[in-house]
Amino acid sequence: MKSSSLKNVQKHHSDRHHSHPDMEEMRTFGFWIYLMTDIMIFGTFFATYIVLHNNTNGGPGPADLFELSGVIVSTFILLTSSYTCGLAVLALNKGKKQALIGWLAVTALLGAVFIGLEINEFAHMVHEGATMSRSAFLSAFYTLVGTHGLHVTVGLVWMIALMVQLSVKGITPVTKRKVNIISLFWHFLDVVWIFVFTVVYLMGVK
Amino acid sequence: MLEHIKSFASGFFVTGDPMIYGADVSILLTILAVLFTLTYFKKWRWLWKEWLTSVDHKKIGIMYILSAFLMLFRGGVDALLMRAQLAMPNSNLLQPDHYNEIFTTHGVIMILFMAMPFMFGLFNVIVPLQIGARDVAFPFLNSLSFWLFFAGAMLFNLSFVIGGSPDAGWLAYPPYSELMYNPGVGQDFYIWGIQISGIGSLMTGINFIATILKMRAPGIKLMKMPLFPWSVLSSCIAIIFSFPILTATLALLFLDRYAGAHFFTLDGGGNPMMYINLIWMWGHPEVYIIVLPAFGIFSEIVSTFSRKKLFGYHSMVYAMMIISILSFLVWAHHFFTMGSGADVNSFFALTTMLIAIPTGVKVFNWLFTMFRGRITVRTPMLWTIGFIPCFIVGGLTGVLLSVAPADFQFHNSYFLIAHFHQVIIGGVVFGYFAGLYYWWPKMFGFTLNEHIGKWAFWFWNIGFYVCFMPQYVLGLMGMTRRVVSYSWDKGWWPLNLVSTIGAGLMGIAFLFQAWQIFHGIKHYRKNRDTTGDPWNGRTLEWSIPSPAPHYNFAVVPQVSELDDWWEEKQRREHNPYVPPAKEIIEPIHMPKNSGIPILMAGFWFMAGFGFVFHWLWLTVPGLAGVAICMLAHSFNDDSDYYIPIEEIKETEAAIRKVTTS
16 A cells, blocks of 8 residues: 555654554564463373383383483583573663674574484484384384474574574564564473473483 | 376376266366356456455455355265265165265364354454454464465365375274274375364464454453453463364374374374374364354344343353363263273263353353343344254253263264254354354345345254254164164164255255355345444444444544443433544554465465375475475565555545445
């Protein structure tokens, strides 16, 4: 329509929002609801794992397969990435664009290392014959842990796209909201991992 | 080479049955007719710009309802075929394999591709208007939801002509839905059709929760909100907690079939009962998801046509919220016979009986609203009055089924079939029809012929009882669901024949409705709704013209009480000399149309089709396309615009000119 001639109207209006709600706040709210739905997905996979984890079908069980030292390293890498993600949001709030992109890059790098280690673990297990189709336990294991890994991978792509947007557009209300949302997502995945670490690995090798 | 193509095609396309060839031809002719009409009248551009890329909630709602009607037709044909098969003992009309496919597709289509889009259509058209908003919270996401639903529905329906239909029942219980017993692609069509449309449903749930909680016009406190948005909120809360379970469960089934996993298989340590638990953790909330909005619709209608405030508004709100929560605690009543033991069965029997309490509260509230009201029986009210006795009987047979020991007799018999059709047709379908008739003038700007509408109602209502009452008895006589035929000595023939006649009556009722709509379009000019308020309504959607302008409200309304529009009309009547509040028109912030949703749904369709046939060369580009669409949307800053004041004034003046002429 006649949008191009309306730049000044738009500017005039951006600071009085009594007639419609703040879009960025609403999108953050929507993302919180999305996270609840994601909890349900993980919840279903956790439930499946807990029900099926003893059904090893005569194949290897948790104690035979998991090497706790490697998983502890992974865990600390992911926890650290959550910390650096927090530093990125601090930089955002101070309006420091370079520091923000830098901390996001560190976060993404740590996330990539985590994924690399997970792929390595999976490859190692498959090599030993512990494939998804070996037993119900392994099906549930790969699905639960793999879904978490898939989420982290999507988060990585998203984070890289966001870094590009930040370097092009700078810190705007929109990019600010996006950084806040991905940090929510990242911390969420960290919390899920704590549960994976506890339920799958710690309780598995005990 | 030719041989190669021939052998591929005979596996790829569904062949052999003359009925299917007939359907193939009619599908092809319909597609050609649509393409020809669009090209001949040069409507492609209009279709793309005004509809396919639209983010306007009203247009998306209309597209949902249109799709729902198409699916109602297909699901209805499936139903009539089944009833035709069962009309006579030892019937050979349908082969057993074909019959399995038909009851499967009938169930899936009616629940997921008819009831759900019908419901989402009504959400879309009405909720923003009732809460004084100009659109939903996330208009782009809303469009994407619709197109994902549409892609999923088309993928599912494609199995009719390509590859073969699913045949493992509407919930695809393993082990029969597993690869070992069901090696065809039908089950994969089932998984991906539902999976893709399910993502859309989930996003709609998120969207409407945000819309209702964040977009209400000033003054609409939650407890001053009309009941329909309340019902939508309770339904959406159930959606966001239950649909992820469906997504996860179907993903597990898919891994079993695609990657050789052992979640629900009989070997490898899998557990089919796990699937049945999981699917009903979604499936039971699902039936409340679709019935709660119907409760909201009835509440609006009963109050409008009784000229009274709704009786027990607060108890209605609490009842719906309690139902929404309780719906998650009853799932095991679908398989009391599984052998979970008396403790588990008792728990689920009790929770199931508990749901009858809030539901009963609602029925009494509707009755008390009508009590001493000035009732006018127009079609929406007729459906409401028809609903109440039907739903009471359906609810009571539900209580009978909830008695776990007795359920060992009823389980999977025609008693159950009659029960759930009674609550779903009598509750959900009657409710959505009531809503459609009620809000039709608001959607399209003209009223429908009441006379034809009453014929449609009576055919539906009488047809319903004729069809399903005999099925309760058949169930008690021992007829189980999903049987393809029965012999003479069973003594089931007379009641089955009556039931089939009832189904035919409902088929005729559908024709009346189609006629009513065509009649309405033909006499569009004569039946224009120039008032914007044809029923003397109570809520905000009736305060604006019909159909609503694309920005809905030229000025955002200030609301001070429940049924604000009704109170406003009373004030004006009592005090005609008070000048209306001065309305200052400001530029309106609106979202821009986008082609990304339909494109992205197309890529999902590709990916899903690739998964069905194990064609990675199609799946990978499909998923890559999805990712590219998401990134393209993320990088796009040009997603909204402002409607200038002059344009709003012009539009409003044009509407007034029409309404006063």
